[in-house]
Amino acid sequence: MNLQQTIRNIKNLDEMAMTAARARQESLTKPSGSLGRLEDISVQLAGILGQPVPSVRRKTIILAAGDHGVAAEGVSAYPQEVTGQMVLNFLHGGAGINVLARHAGAEVIVVDAGVASELPSDAALRCAKVRNGATGNIARGPAMSREEAVKLLECGIVLAEEQASRGADLIGTGDMGIANTTPSSAIVAVMTGHPPEKVVGRGTGLARKAWLHKVQIVRQAIETNRPDSSDALGVLAGVGGFEIALLAGVMLGTAARRRAVVLDGFISGAAALIAHGLCPAIQPYFLAAHLSAEPGHRLTMAHLRLKPLLDLNLRLGEGTGAALAMGLIEAAARCLAEMATFGEAGVSEKT
Amino acid sequence: MNLQQTIRNIKNLDEMAMTAARARQESLTKPSGSLGRLEDISVQLAGILGQPVPSVRRKTIILAAGDHGVAAEGVSAYPQEVTGQMVLNFLHGGAGINVLARHAGAEVIVVDAGVASELPSDAALRCAKVRNGATGNIARGPAMSREEAVKLLECGIVLAEEQASRGADLIGTGDMGIANTTPSSAIVAVMTGHPPEKVVGRGTGLARKAWLHKVQIVRQAIETNRPDSSDALGVLAGVGGFEIALLAGVMLGTAARRRAVVLDGFISGAAALIAHGLCPAIQPYFLAAHLSAEPGHRLTMAHLRLKPLLDLNLRLGEGTGAALAMGLIEAAARCLAEMATFGEAGVSEKT
Numbered sequence: 001m002n003l004q005q006t007i008r009n010i011k012n013l014d015e016m017a018m019t020a021a022r023a024r025q026e027s028l029t030k031p032s033g034s035l036g037r038l039e040d041i042s043v044q045l046a047g048i049l050g051q052p053v054p055s056v057r058r059k060t061i062i063l064a065a066g067d068h069g070v071a072a073e074g075v076s077a078y079p080q081e082v083t084g085q086m087v088l089n090f091l092h093g094g095a096g097i098n099v100l101a102r103h104a105g106a107e108v109i110v111v112d113a114g115v116a117s118e119l120p121s122d123a124a125l126r127c128a129k130v131r132n133g134a135t136g137n138i139a140r141g142p143a144m145s146r147e148e149a150v151k152l153l154e155c156g157i158v159l160a161e162e163q164a165s166r167g168a169d170l171i172g173t174g175d176m177g178i179a180n181t182t183p184s185s186a187i188v189a190v191m192t193g194h195p196p197e198k199v200v201g202r203g204t205g206l207a208r209k210a211w212l213h214k215v216q217i218v219r220q221a222i223e224t225n226r227p228d229s230s231d232a233l234g235v236l237a238g239v240g241g242f243e244i245a246l247l248a249g250v251m252l253g254t255a256a257r258r259r260a261v262v263l264d265g266f267i268s269g270a271a272a273l274i275a276h277g278l279c280p281a282i283q284p285y286f287l288a289a290h291l292s293a294e295p296g297h298r299l300t301m302a303h304l305r306l307k308p309l310l311d312l313n314l315r316l317g318e319g320t321g322a323a324l325a326m327g328l329i330e331a332a333a334r335c336l337a338e339m340a341t342f343g344e345a346g347v348s349e350k351t
Numbered sequence: 352m353n354l355q356q357t358i359r360n361i362k363n364l365d366e367m368a369m370t371a372a373r374a375r376q377e378s379l380t381k382p383s384g385s386l387g388r389l390e391d392i393s394v395q396l397a398g399i400l401g402q403p404v405p406s407v408r409r410k411t412i413i414l415a416a417g418d419h420g421v422a423a424e425g426v427s428a429y430p431q432e433v434t435g436q437m438v439l440n441f442l443h444g445g446a447g448i449n450v451l452a453r454h455a456g457a458e459v460i461v462v463d464a465g466v467a468s469e470l471p472s473d474a475a476l477r478c479a480k481v482r483n484g485a486t487g488n489i490a491r492g493p494a495m496s497r498e499e500a501v502k503l504l505e506c507g508i509v510l511a512e513e514q515a516s517r518g519a520d521l522i523g524t525g526d527m528g529i530a531n532t533t534p535s536s537a538i539v540a541v542m543t544g545h546p547p548e549k550v551v552g553r554g555t556g557l558a559r560k561a562w563l564h565k566v567q568i569v570r571q572a573i574e575t576n577r578p579d580s581s582d583a584l585g586v587l588a589g590v591g592g593f594e595i596a597l598l599a600g601v602m603l604g605t606a607a608r609r610r611a612v613v614l615d616g617f618i619s620g621a622a623a624l625i626a627h628g629l630c631p632a633i634q635p636y637f638l639a640a641h642l643s644a645e646p647g648h649r650l651t652m653a654h655l656r657l658k659p660l661l662d663l664n665l666r667l668g669e670g671t672g673a674a675l676a677m678g679l680i681e682a683a684a685r686c687l688a689e690m691a692t693f694g695e696a697g698v699s700e701k702t
Contacts (some may be wrong), residue, residue: 032431035642047640077701089696095380098689103681311662312388312389345437346436
């Protein structure tokens with residue numbers, strides 16, 4: 001699907017459905033507002049899906065993996081081959097996201113958006129490669145061309161449309177890519193206007209020296225590529241990553257099909273900044289799953305005016321936070337649909 | 352079961368199981384600590400259940416309803432008959448807790464701990480009444496006698512033991528009782544040492560006049576009954592409530608049988624302060640489900656050194672927060688049990 005057409009297809013939420021959902025919330029057997037954010041979520045879902053009493057049919061996590069040339073700068077504690085090894089782990093069902101998706105009743109779609117190591121062929125693995133090998137090293141030049149970025153965005157759109165057509169009402173985003181907090185930090189710094197030292201996380205036990213080095217690499221990536229925050233596609237091509245591009249496309253495709261985007265943590269947040277830069281109207285389609293332990297994520301959430309549902313100090317990625325939050329989002333929809341009204345239950349209202 | 356014997360049966364967590372759980376977390380295919388609080392919960396569950404790889408069999412919410420003499424002081428916007436009407440709603444499956452328990456795969460046990468209105472007989476309803484009618488009006492005298500408080504605590508212990516014997520590994524607490532934030536506020540004020548005006552919530556749209564009145568009633572309840580925080584049973588009898596007593600008993604019985612107590616919000620927090628006052632060794636058996644919108648709940652959590660899992664602005668009670676959190680707690684256990692290790696998955700470790 002064409003990127004520009006998809007962006008044009010992202011419309012406002014359905015106000016009539018939201019008004020009806022709000023009215024139904026007031027009729028249910030509980031004090032007004034006592035289900036807190038669950039009530040807000042049910043109303044938002046009504047507006048997204050265009051249903052006064054929204055129901056969640058399928059839940060899908062689109063998990064994109066990609067490698068990063070900037071790994072050569074020594075910004076990650078793990079070797080680059082871990083990206084491909086983890087893709088196999090995803091396909092075999094042994095990773096955190098597999099467990100949490102099973103628990104949530106969600107399906108995981110694993111996408112090779114540009115893994116550097118060779119992967120054995122597997123019918124369950126979706127291939128969305130635009131290049132063999134990792135992105136360009138953003139500390140020395142652009143991650144990819146604008147054309148490659150558009151191709152990946154459009155692959156993400158196609159995947160989202162496919163899942164929407166299969167009945168997925170919640171589409172979560174997940175990432176895997178050794179060193180991908182570095183391009184994500186660069187995107188967050190550019191798009192939110194905060195300096196790299198405020199965005200880059202120290203991680204657990206990331207020594208001061210390693211932290212200073214990572215900040216320096218992010219700064220160098222920005223100085224080298226000179227991304228302009230008003231040109232989100234340029235930011236993505238300059239300092240982004242393959243899986244980040246694909247996920248930004250998933251978000252646009254999901255919103256264009258009026259489904260809810262369940263954002264995972266820091267990397268998904270960076271992709272959301274790109275999607276939002278390309279199409280600000282996407283904002284109400286976002287549900288932020290959790291607040292990542294990465295400090296730049298808080299800045300991302302503030303920029304996107306999103307309040308994460310969970311704050312559990314997660315920093316694994318893969319869509320793990322999104323899978324956990326899907327349980328809460330579905331619970332919110334079920335309360336609106338399944339609770340009895342005061343009238344039905346014969347319960348007295350406020351005096 | 353005898354109260355004193357139950358208190359003696361509450362032992363320390365199983366350190367060996369916790370050490371083994373921590374070691375297994377380090378071997379799983381994720382950066383160390385990257386599942387944040389899910390990792391901590393899995394280790395705590397290991398210690399509670401005494402299993403290096405804990406698994407959650409059944410999940411139960413014990414939902415106790417009771418009426419409060421202090422409702423006569425006009426502290427609630429709802430008439431007292433709503434307590435009994437909501438018990439029927441619980442039995443018919445139409446309340447918030449029914450929906451959220453279904454979603455979590457948890458069973459709800461509804462207990463009449465002292466509902467003032469007459470309830471039709473129903474085989475699913477547990478009767479733990481020690482008196483016909485509501486508690487005494489705490490603004491004028493004690494809520495109940497010490498003997499009644501002990502009887503209710505012991506009923507709660509029996510219910511917890513029954514559920515533990517049926518394989519419930521997570522036992523959540525839920526409450527229903529018009530005006531029960533007033534005795535709960537009194538308990539929180541006494542047990543934490545904070546003044547009533549810091550504890551009493553304004554609710555949504557609770558006008559300043561209504562708030563001042565409620566603060567005054569809580570103050571009067573404390574002045575009338577002169578509860579002593581070192582005598583938790585006296586606090587419960589003086590300014591407590593029937594359902595609060597029953598839930599404190601459920602907590603003690605759950606911990607004595609080495610099962611996890613999943614605390615709902617403000618009312619459950621007040622019951623937890625009583626259980627903790629009777630037996631400080633219960634603390635590590637608590638998992639706090641959510642931070643209630645009631646300001647006194649934050650003070651309760653600080654006093655009990657607990658960090659709630661969720662913060663969704665809930666203030667419904669019934670065990671709704673506990674049911675939501677059970678999904679996260681089970682997810683934590685499943686990650687520890689089901690994720691592949693680095694060795695199993697052939698994933699390289701940190702360089």
